[in-house]
Amino acid sequence: MAPKKGDLTEEERELITVISKGTVEEAGRCLGSKEVRVNCLDEHGMTPLMHAAYKGKADMCKLLLQHGAEVNCNEHEHGYTALMFAGLSGKKEIVWMMLEAGADPDVLNSVGRTASQMAAFVGQHDCVTVINNFYPREKLDYYTKPQGLNTEPKLPVKLSGPLYKIITTTNLHPVKIVFMVKENPLLMETDALKKCSNVLDQICEKCMKQQDMNEVLAMKMHYISCILQKCITYIQEKEDKLDTFIKSLLKGRDSDCFPVFQEKLIRESIRKFPYCEATLLQQLVRSIAPVEIGSDPTAFSVLTQAITGQVGFIDAEFCTTCGEKGASKRCSVCKLVIYCDQNCQKLHWFTHKKICKILKEKREKHELEDAKEKKRQEKYNNQGLCIGIVYIHTGFCLYERNFYNVGIINLYSYRYSLPVPSSIGCPPRLSRLKGFKTFLFIYVYF
Numbered sequence: 072m073a074p075k076k077g078d079l080t081e082e083e084r085e086l087i088t089v090i091s092k093g094t095v096e097e098a099g100r101c102l103g104s105k106e107v108r109v110n111c112l113d114e115h116g117m118t119p120l121m122h123a124a125y126k127g128k129a130d131m132c133k134l135l136l137q138h139g140a141e142v143n144c145n146e147h148e149h150g151y152t153a154l155m156f157a158g159l160s161g162k163k164e165i166v167w168m169m170l171e172a173g174a175d176p177d178v179l180n181s182v183g184r185t186a187s188q189m190a191a192f193v194g195q196h197d198c199v200t201v202i203n204n205f206y207p208r209e210k211l212d213y214y215t216k217p218q219g220l221n222t223e224p225k226l227p228v229k230l231s232g233p234l235y236k237i238i239t240t241t242n243l244h245p246v247k248i249v250f251m252v253k254e255n256p257l258l259m260e261t262d263a264l265k266k267c268s269n270v271l272d273q274i275c276e277k278c279m280k281q282q283d284m285n286e287v288l289a290m291k292m293h294y295i296s297c298i299l300q301k302c303i304t305y306i307q308e309k310e311d312k313l314d315t316f317i318k319s320l321l322k323g324r325d326s327d328c329f330p331v332f333q334e335k336l337i338r339e340s341i342r343k344f345p346y347c348e349a350t351l352l353q354q355l356v357r358s359i360a361p362v363e364i365g366s367d368p369t370a371f372s373v374l375t376q377a378i379t380g381q382v383g384f385i386d387a388e389f390c391t392t393c394g395e396k397g398a399s400k401r402c403s404v405c406k407l408v409i410y411c412d413q414n415c416q417k418l419h420w421f422t423h424k425k426i427c428k429i430l431k432e433k434r435e436k437h438e439l440e441d442a443k444e445k446k447r448q449e450k451y452n453n454q455g456l457c458i459g460i461v462y463i464h465t466g467f468c469l470y471e472r473n474f475y476n477v478g479i480i481n482l483y484s485y486r487y488s489l490p491v492p493s494s495i496g497c498p499p500r501l502s503r504l505k506g507f508k509t510f511l512f513i514y515v516y517f
């Protein structure tokens with residue numbers, strides 16, 4: 072018999088308390104009791120798994136799933152699922168766990184929102200990325216078994232693992248995808264890559280033709296397939312194991328080091344998407360087509376935003392070479408470009424060296440101006456009140472166009488108006504904002 076809302080035994084109440092305050096061992100002991108049903112419901116219709124997901128406790132979630140917790144239970148008063156609670160908690164490993172346990176990402180809550188939309192609403196973009204990029208391993212493994220009259224599977228079993236790693240990536244940077252191909256000797260053969268690329272095309276077709284069409288996943292599969300096809304061309308033509316391909320992707324044009332080939336390749340891959348009626352394709356083309364090559368937004372950032380749900384690349388630094396999140400090594404000369412490690416820096420140096428010194432001089436000039444500006448402001452060390460607008464116009468720092476115009480327009484100021492810096496080096500947090508932003512501000516200075 073299905074559990075009733077709020078009909079909890081003493082032991083079940085204890086389990087819920089332990090989930091929020093206790094240890095996994097205690098929870099394990101509770102679950103051992105005959106009086107505890109793992110899918111019991113509290114008065115709001117929340118299961119223990121929902122509580123654990125909401126509290127962001129990965130080990131508790133794991134334990135509950137091992138004890139048979141139902142991941143798609145949908146008795147919550149507002150129609151929230153465990154996956155939705157996981158997304159709200161901001162713990163991406165829990166989101167992943169729920170999806171692997173079979174959570175349905177398309178369930179809607181009582182106001183018609185999916186788990187991905189709810190996570191986006193509370194700013195948990197990493198969780199959105201995980202949900203939007205999840206593809207169950209079984210679906211890929213389907214291609215490793217011969218279908219119909221075929222005696223050979225479309226995908227050899229040994230390729231399933233490496234390909235799965237590529238298709239679940241949330242970093243769509245073409246260099247990163249080439250890295251993943253290079254990493255695995257099994258993939259470094261044209262025949263293997265052709266098979267992978269064909270399977271991706273078939274998954275893409277399935278995503279578009281199934282009843283609950285998934286354009287995002289279809290676009291991702293198509294895009295990766297295009298990059299793999301390019302790898303095939305380079306493996307056939309060059310003997311250097313894709314190094315020429317990587318170089319071409321990174322090579323910047325003379326004026327500002329913008330990687331034109333990379334931009335064109337991504338644009339072309341998007342354009343080649345075989346379902347021209349797809350809304351997502353039209354959206355992407357509308358955002359990219361009017362942009363001159365070298366201006367913002369780049370095709371990579373538009374595509375990444377569409378596929379992973381990452382907005383504005385906030386809160387993380389991205390490697391200039393491979394687009395990996397969390398890069399922290401700066402070029403020691405210009406201090407303006409960031410890499411994951413020495414390897415990424417070395418790969419980029421052949422093109423970055425043309426502009427590194429110029430960037431350094433620009434930075435120093437800006438720092439100098441900044442220091443002068445600070446001194447000038449110190450003079451206005453009086454009490455006052457200001458209301459105004461700050462506007463910031465930034466390039467995307469991935470491609471070395473690292474200067475930002477920050478301006479302040481005072482709408483009202485009491486006593487003194489602050490001098491307006493016309494162009495200053497960008498403060499670190501703002502450097503991750505992209506495009507044109509304006510903020511209204513009110514401040515009091517003492």
Ligand SMILES: [Zn+2]
Nearest residue numbers: 390393411415
């Ligand atoms: Zn990197």
Ligand SMILES: [Zn+2]
Nearest residue numbers: 402404405427
């Ligand atoms: Zn540099």
